[in-house]
Amino acid sequence: MAIIITDECINCGACEPECPNTAIYEGAVDWKYSEGTSLEGNIKLPNGEAVDADITQEPVSDEFYFIAPDKCTECVGFHEEPQCAAVCPVDCCIPDDAHVETEAALLDKQKFLHN
Ligand code: SF4
Numbered sequence: 001m002a003i004i005i006t007d008e009c010i011n012c013g014a015c016e017p018e019c020p021n022t023a024i025y026e027g028a029v030d031w032k033y034s035e036g037t038s039l040e041g042n043i044k045l046p047n048g049e050a051v052d053a054d055i056t057q058e059p060v061s062d063e064f065y066f067i068a069p070d071k072c073t074e075c076v077g078f079h080e081e082p083q084c085a086a087v088c089p090v091d092c093c094i095p096d097d098a099h100v101e102t103e104a105a106l107l108d109k110q111k112f113l114h115n
């Protein structure tokens, strides 16, 4: 499953540079599927949704650092454990029950993001 950042985040920014998928953004910042991935132009996400990878997306949170769930692979394909959770000083990067995925699905997602 994806990782989610809770409202216990202290906005320290330590997690952002650690993400191999550029899935972490500062609160209130627009984001794109194309940033830090090989995605470009019109794409179909693994969940079937069609999006333009180069179009800016709305922030998930205006107050805290956030993770774009469709870009988070729980670090599968890159690292043994979620790097954001490993560096977070207040342990507020936790499994997102709303985005549960199998290890195989996460690996497919990683390949999709970096094809
Ligand atoms: S678990 Fe890994 S891929 Fe997901 S947001 Fe954290 S650092 Fe990025």
Ligand code: SF4
Pocket: 005, 008, 009, 010, 011, 012, 013, 014, 015, 016, 065, 084, 087, 088, 089, 090, 091, 092, 093
């Ligand atoms: S490392 Fe933790 S506290 Fe710091 S910005 Fe990331 S989620 Fe927030």
